Amino acid sequence: MTYSEFISSIGNRDGVPDKLNVHLQALWYDAKGDWKIAHDLIDHLEDVTSAHVHAYLHRVEGDLWNARYWYNQAKQPEYKGSLKEEWEQLVKMLL
Structure with missing residues (x-):
């Protein structure tokens, strides 16, 4: 699936692909x-990718306190950009 297809799927009424x-x-449900x-979907998972999305x-x-905890668990720096930018980066990284 491409990023464009993922974005298009958000507007569909068919549900999550x-x-x-x-x-x-x-991220789709978000x-x-x-x-x-x-x-x-992710709060019970323990891998670093789940922690990053968490x-x-x-x-x-x-x-933000809880977010910082999960960035630490993900071994990622706290994201300083906009929520939209972080969402886009996560989706692109995961596709």
Whole structure:
């Protein structure tokens, strides 16, 4: 799937595309405005990629303390750009 196809899928009413991994599913649901589903998909996972997406989601929530914890777990620096920029970078990295 390309980035353009991923973006297009967000507007579709068909639901989350079948072939997306859990990290991209979480970012897809976040883009749809469903933070809870996005968070529920990854909050129990312990790998560094899940931690990175988890950090982003806590930034969205406005819980910066929790976001910093998850950036640390992901071995990533705290993101300083906009939420939109971080979301785009995560999606492009994961596709």
